Amino acid sequence: MIVVTAATGQLGRLVVEGLLARVPAEGTAVEGLAVEGLAVAVRSPEKAAAWAARGVEVREADYGRPETLATAFRAGDTVLLISGSEVGARVAQHTAVVDAAAAAGAARIVYTGVLGGDEAGFDLAAEHKATEAAILASGLPYTFLRNGWYTENYxxxxxxxxxxxxxxxxxxxxxxxxxxxxxxxxxAVAVLTGEGHENRAYELSGDEAWTQSAYAAELAAQSGRPVAYVDVSPQEHRAALVGAGLPEGFADILVDVDAAIGRGELARDRGVLSALIGRPTTPLADSVKAALGT
Structure with a gap:
């Protein structure tokens, strides 16, 4: 069984729909060969009711409530651990998931980490590094999907x-x-349904590297309104983020990521993602068009 955790989140929903387009929700047999089905492990099972109606098995799994994880996995499961959103709590939460999957006898764990892995020099990577270490210590076969920056962050x-x-x-x-x-x-769909991905780490980034000035120019071109990139000091950037209502800790993380971008850390390993998914990654212009509805 393929099990997708955090399946009702923004990334998880896309993974589940991608899987449903490629594998049957319920385990079947084709010419005598077993075909694994699909399960979602979610904090609020009622939010997955539509998938249950399509034959997807729904299991409760709350990263912050380890007692729910004991029954979330089965022997032979391939588990996609989508990283949590609670910065500062993720190491304990992710480790609880890994421990539960190992105790259940899962066959493999796939984890969505961050671009650069152990080489990443920005603070946001610390919890991902610790999670990868926990997975390695578990002895479970693994695949690390080290995701770069999401265009939607902008x-x-x-x-x-x-x-x-x-x-x-x-x-x-x-x-x-x-x-x-x-x-x-x-x-994620490719490594969950394909072969040859065991005990591998993929550094994933877009085909196209762009600057904030280029992003502002794209916004201006598609909106027909003037938009400029204003580069400020890290201190001014942090103050602006906090002033806009972001928690101080999260503002610190974003400013630190901008410093990493300035060093080129989030423009590495281009081409790996497109090779894995068998198509070019989505151009910035297309993402801007979708966001603006132009």
Whole structure:
């Protein structure tokens, strides 16, 4: 059985739909060969009711409630551990999932980490490094999907940037080779359904590296309104983020990521993702168009 954790999240939903397009929800047999089915392990099972109606097995699994994890996995499962969103709590949460999967006799664990793995020099990578270490210590066969920056991290705020006429950051002319959430979901589907991915780590980034100035120019071109990139100091960037309502800890992480972008850390390993999914990654222009509805 393929089991997708955090399946009702933004990435998880895309993975589940991608899997349903390729494998039967319920385990069957084709010419005498077993075909594994699909399960979702989610914090709120009621949110997965539509998938249950399509034959997907729904299991409860709350990263923050380890008691729910004891029954979330079965012997022989291939588990996709989608990283949690609670920065600061993720090592304990992820380790609890890994321990439960190992105790159940899972066949493999696939984990969505961060680009660069042990080589990543930004703070956001620390919890991902610790999770990968926990997976290695478990002895489970693994696949590490080290996802780069999501284009939606920018385009989700595209309308506001156009309204203000400003894209604010502190990455200078640093390039970022982002990819869309759908691109990363396609990579997860590929390794969950394909062969030859055991005990491998994939460094995943978009085909195209672009700067914040290029992003602002794309917003301007597609909206027909002036938009400029304003590069500020890390301190000014942090103050602006906190002033916009972000928690201080999260603001620190974003400023630190911009510093990593300035060093080129999020523009590495281009071409690996597109090779894995068998198509080019989504261009920035396409993501901007979708965000702005142009």
């Amino acid at each position: 385009t989700d705020q595209a309308a506001g940037a156009v309204e203000r006429g400003v894209v604010l950051g502190s990455s200078g002319d640093g390039p970022v080779a982002s990819a869309s959430r759908a691109d990363y979901a396609a990579a």
